[in-house]
Amino acid sequence: MEDRAVERADSHINTSLLIQSLQNEEIDIFRNEFLDMHPYDQASFFKDLDEDIRAKIYLYLSPEEMAALFENLEIEEEDYKDVLAEMNPHYAADMLSEMYADDAVDVLNELDKDQVVSYLTIMDDESAKEIKDLLHYEEYTAGSIMTTEFVSLSANQTVRSAMYILKNEAPRAETIYYVYVVNDEKKLIGVISLRDLIVSDDDTMISEITNDRVVSVSVGEDQEEVARKIKDYNFLAVPVVDFQNHLLGIITVDDVMDVMEEEASDDYSKLAAVSDMDHIDRNPVSAARKRLPWLIILLFLGMLTASLIGRFEDTLDKVAILAVFIPLIAGMAGNTGTQALAVAVRGIATGDLEKENKWKLVIREAGTGLINGGICGVLVTFIVYFWKGNFFLGVLVGVSILFTLIVATLAGALIPLLMHRMKIDPAVASGPFITTINDLISILIYFGMATLFMSYLTG
Amino acid sequence: MEDRAVERADSHINTSLLIQSLQNEEIDIFRNEFLDMHPYDQASFFKDLDEDIRAKIYLYLSPEEMAALFENLEIEEEDYKDVLAEMNPHYAADMLSEMYADDAVDVLNELDKDQVVSYLTIMDDESAKEIKDLLHYEEYTAGSIMTTEFVSLSANQTVRSAMYILKNEAPRAETIYYVYVVNDEKKLIGVISLRDLIVSDDDTMISEITNDRVVSVSVGEDQEEVARKIKDYNFLAVPVVDFQNHLLGIITVDDVMDVMEEEASDDYSKLAAVSDMDHIDRNPVSAARKRLPWLIILLFLGMLTASLIGRFEDTLDKVAILAVFIPLIAGMAGNTGTQALAVAVRGIATGDLEKENKWKLVIREAGTGLINGGICGVLVTFIVYFWKGNFFLGVLVGVSILFTLIVATLAGALIPLLMHRMKIDPAVASGPFITTINDLISILIYFGMATLFMSYLTG
Numbered sequence: 061m062e063d064r065a066v067e068r069a070d071s072h073i074n075t076s077l078l079i080q081s082l083q084n085e086e087i088d089i090f091r092n093e094f095l096d097m098h099p100y101d102q103a104s105f106f107k108d109l110d111e112d113i114r115a116k117i118y119l120y121l122s123p124e125e126m127a128a129l130f131e132n133l134e135i136e137e138e139d140y141k142d143v144l145a146e147m148n149p150h151y152a153a154d155m156l157s158e159m160y161a162d163d164a165v166d167v168l169n170e171l172d173k174d175q176v177v178s179y180l181t182i183m184d185d186e187s188a189k190e191i192k193d194l195l196h197y198e199e200y201t202a203g204s205i206m207t208t209e210f211v212s213l214s215a216n217q218t219v220r221s222a223m224y225i226l227k228n229e230a231p232r233a234e235t236i237y238y239v240y241v242v243n244d245e246k247k248l249i250g251v252i253s254l255r256d257l258i259v260s261d262d263d264t265m266i267s268e269i270t271n272d273r274v275v276s277v278s279v280g281e282d283q284e285e286v287a288r289k290i291k292d293y294n295f296l297a298v299p300v301v302d303f304q305n306h307l308l309g310i311i312t313v314d315d316v317m318d319v320m321e322e323e324a325s326d327d328y329s330k331l332a333a334v335s336d337m338d339h340i341d342r343n344p345v346s347a348a349r350k351r352l353p354w355l356i357i358l359l360f361l362g363m364l365t366a367s368l369i370g371r372f373e374d375t376l377d378k379v380a381i382l383a384v385f386i387p388l389i390a391g392m393a394g395n396t397g398t399q400a401l402a403v404a405v406r407g408i409a410t411g412d413l414e415k416e417n418k419w420k421l422v423i424r425e426a427g428t429g430l431i432n433g434g435i436c437g438v439l440v441t442f443i444v445y446f447w448k449g450n451f452f453l454g455v456l457v458g459v460s461i462l463f464t465l466i467v468a469t470l471a472g473a474l475i476p477l478l479m480h481r482m483k484i485d486p487a488v489a490s491g492p493f494i495t496t497i498n499d500l501i502s503i504l505i506y507f508g509m510a511t512l513f514m515s516y517l518t519g
Numbered sequence: 520m521e522d523r524a525v526e527r528a529d530s531h532i533n534t535s536l537l538i539q540s541l542q543n544e545e546i547d548i549f550r551n552e553f554l555d556m557h558p559y560d561q562a563s564f565f566k567d568l569d570e571d572i573r574a575k576i577y578l579y580l581s582p583e584e585m586a587a588l589f590e591n592l593e594i595e596e597e598d599y600k601d602v603l604a605e606m607n608p609h610y611a612a613d614m615l616s617e618m619y620a621d622d623a624v625d626v627l628n629e630l631d632k633d634q635v636v637s638y639l640t641i642m643d644d645e646s647a648k649e650i651k652d653l654l655h656y657e658e659y660t661a662g663s664i665m666t667t668e669f670v671s672l673s674a675n676q677t678v679r680s681a682m683y684i685l686k687n688e689a690p691r692a693e694t695i696y697y698v699y700v701v702n703d704e705k706k707l708i709g710v711i712s713l714r715d716l717i718v719s720d721d722d723t724m725i726s727e728i729t730n731d732r733v734v735s736v737s738v739g740e741d742q743e744e745v746a747r748k749i750k751d752y753n754f755l756a757v758p759v760v761d762f763q764n765h766l767l768g769i770i771t772v773d774d775v776m777d778v779m780e781e782e783a784s785d786d787y788s789k790l791a792a793v794s795d796m797d798h799i800d801r802n803p804v805s806a807a808r809k810r811l812p813w814l815i816i817l818l819f820l821g822m823l824t825a826s827l828i829g830r831f832e833d834t835l836d837k838v839a840i841l842a843v844f845i846p847l848i849a850g851m852a853g854n855t856g857t858q859a860l861a862v863a864v865r866g867i868a869t870g871d872l873e874k875e876n877k878w879k880l881v882i883r884e885a886g887t888g889l890i891n892g893g894i895c896g897v898l899v900t901f902i903v904y905f906w907k908g909n910f911f912l913g914v915l916v917g918v919s920i921l922f923t924l925i926v927a928t929l930a931g932a933l934i935p936l937l938m939h940r941m942k943i944d945p946a947v948a949s950g951p952f953i954t955t956i957n958d959l960i961s962i963l964i965y966f967g968m969a970t971l972f973m974s975y976l977t978g
Binding site for chain 2: 096097098100132223226227230231236237254255258259273275290291292293294296313314316317318320321324325327328329331332333334343344345347348351352354355356358359362363365366367369370373376377380381382383384385386387388390391392394395396398399401402403406410424425426427428430431432435436439440443447465495496499503
């Protein structure tokens with residue numbers, strides 16, 4: 061029996077049994093199997109069903125049971141509206157009020173304003189108020205991802221009475237592993253972990269074991285900053301306070317993991333010039349729509365490069381072979397710029413760059429460009445010389461690579477720093493911007509030098 | 520008093536008081552302030568000190584106190600060796616044995632083999648054995664990041680006796696919020712959360728409240744897979760088992776957050792063609808060393824492109840204006856390929872692509888390429904026509920863009936899928952590979968067509 065249980069755990073979802081019991085309307089068999097599953101597995105199963113089978117599930121599960129599933133549902137943001145529309149509005153409102161407030165807010169944020177109002181009207185007053193309060197906070201701030209379902213205590217009571225409160229609040233609180241200590245004005249004064257509570261004597265006063273060096277985040281703080289604090293301090297949750305230090309809510313580690321994945325995905329998308337890659341697209345039109353805006357911007361930036369080369373048509377007419385090395389030089393500029401940019405963007409994102417002098421970075425990048433440009437330049441000079449038998453051409457391409465790499469590396473480091481100072485997310489500019497600017501710079505250097513030293517090339 | 524405590528928490532580190540107490544050798548003042556700080560803050564303070572001041576800290580703190588700091592120390596991997604060398608070897612060995620085994624292993628992995636052996640020899644036998652066991656596991660597997668300091672119970676006892684065990688093990692266990700239930704052969708049969716324990720009656724049998732649908736990971740599983748499970752299921756920890764389901768260790772959510780950041784940073788670096796960006800470099804030589812290998816590979820790949828253009832020198836000699844659009848076409852190919860690649864790489868990384876037919880993705884990408892290629896192609900045709908007054912040149916560039924975008928998008932999607940099937944990390948190829956392949960393809964299409972239809976261009 062025991063070993064069988066573990067074996068079953070490996071497959072997690074017994075899809076055929078569930079489908080069969082739904083089709084045969086065997087409610088007990090379905091509930092028995094389904095409610096034994098982790099809500100994440102319930103949601104994975106639910107996601108792939110047709111609307112008519114889902115309709116049965118809404119009949120078989122209570123709003124509370126459905127809430128647990130819904131909290132774990134990972135579908136495209138615009139699809140939440142459709143799934144809610146499948147439910148009876150009262151069932152949907154009950155389910156939303158049973159969800160953790162932060163998760164309910166995530167769902168409601170995807171609906172039209174009048175739909176939100178109608179659900180909040182049907183909902184019980186307490187949940188409606190809780191959700192309304194959270195709906196006010198700006199996206200991507202601590203306020204927008206926090207939940208109000210936390211446990212707080214006053215300091216002048218014993219561990220015994222604290223444990224009693226904890227047991228009562230456990231079913232509703234998002235975490236009971238951290239308990240926050242507040243004063244009479246609800247200002248945050250400390251934190252106790254459940255670990256501290258259970259190893260303490262029942263008669264110990266809470267004030268004796270409270271850790272008053274509590275790390276909190278302010279309600280308007282950026283969610284990325286919150287994620288960094290939880291990660292650095294290895295917290296399971298962090299309290300959220302207003303500017304007068306009133307305790308407003310908590311943010312738990314599981315919410316922060318989603319933030320981390322979102323932000324990493326976001327930086328990655330921007331480097332690759334794709335907007336919003338959260339989900340794999342279902343059809344080419346929606347995929348094209350996400351990428352086309354970038355491509356059109358890049359197209360016009362590419363036209364700039366083309367018109368710059370156009371200015372050197374005379375030079376090109378005389379020495380057509382110059383064209384052969386355009387992609388090489390522009391490519392090296394783009395690559396080295398992207399490298400420098402990636403280092404600077406990650407440095408800003410992880411906070412490593414906050415701690416040191418930014419000019420140091422710029423000087424270091426100039427050095428890096430000089431070293432890499434020098435090595436690559438010498439290499440190219442010899443390759444071109446041996447290939448084309450033209451020493452001056454070799455030197456021209458080599459020296460262009462040297463200068464290009466220095467300037468492109470510097471541009472890659474400076475642009476994100478400047479954007480960060482101007483309070484623009486430095487990741488936005490990355491891919492497209494830097495590559496085009498470096499295309500322009502490299503072609504200016506290459507053709508500028510070729511035009512200047514034309515006599516050596518044609519001689 | 521209470522409000523003061525909160526105020527102090529905001530600055531976290533009172534650097535000047537700490538430095539002063541160290542210089543004046545006021546051990547009590549130092550310990551009082553220092554041990555009140557979160558270990559992460561202790562580590563941040565410690566990291567920036569000179570060696571002679573650190574020597575005092577080793578005198579003032581016990582190996583156990585130092586262990587907590589060391590677990591939170593974020594320095595370059597190669598620096599651990601130097602910091603350990605500053606300590607008396609017995610002090611270092613004691614500190615390592617007081618650290619959580621997984622963290623101690625992380626540090627020991629940075630040392631030479633004979634150093635590891637010498638520390639393990641001085642260490643107490645129990646810790647040495649624990650660490651030795653963990654040192655065997657391959658990097659990036661569940662085994663390499665798990666810890667053996669977990670709490671396990673047998674099922675046939677009451678909640679009261681379980682709580683008693685828990686209180687005793689609390690000081691040493693990495694988490695007590697999940698307790699694992701094992702049978703006589705130490706095989707994993709279930710899990711109970713501390714939340715379940717404290718809301719249950721003291722006389723309840725553990726077997727009654729055990730959740731037997733426990734999700735576990737196998738010891739050889741990839742760390743990225745472990746991170747995904749903890750994230751999806753919102754776990755605080757996950758048990759690690761061997762192929763016979765024996766419980767070997769646990770992995771906690773804080774370790775997994777480090778893995779997530781590492782892996783995201785890794786994918787990002789590869790897209791930007793920089794190896795290992797974990798830390799901002801301190802000097803240009805080490806920065807150059809990380810980027811130069813990529814640049815040299817790219818240089819040779821760029822030479823391939825150059826030699827391909829070289830094959831069309833005759834065409835170029837006749838119509839030099841063709842060179843003007845080389846960076847535009849090659850750039851568009853590189854950009855669209857990188858977009859498709861980024862979507863495929865993220866899809867593989869997040870597991871979204873596992874669930875669906877890969878051919879569907881390829882067909883969808885072909886459609887995306889056709890749509891974007893069509894729109895950009897028509898746009899380019901008109902721009903070039905109006906700019907240069909040459910309709911055939913416009914059509915040539917436009918049609919090249921159309922074909923290039925289709926082929927480049929397909930290449931961007933296919934290459935990571937093929938690499939994934941061949942068990943190569945698809946992120947490795949990204950930036951450099953795809954851009955160069957697409958440079959070659961685009962130039963072949965552009966100059967191939969130009970050569971074929973030369974008469975229209977010169978006519």
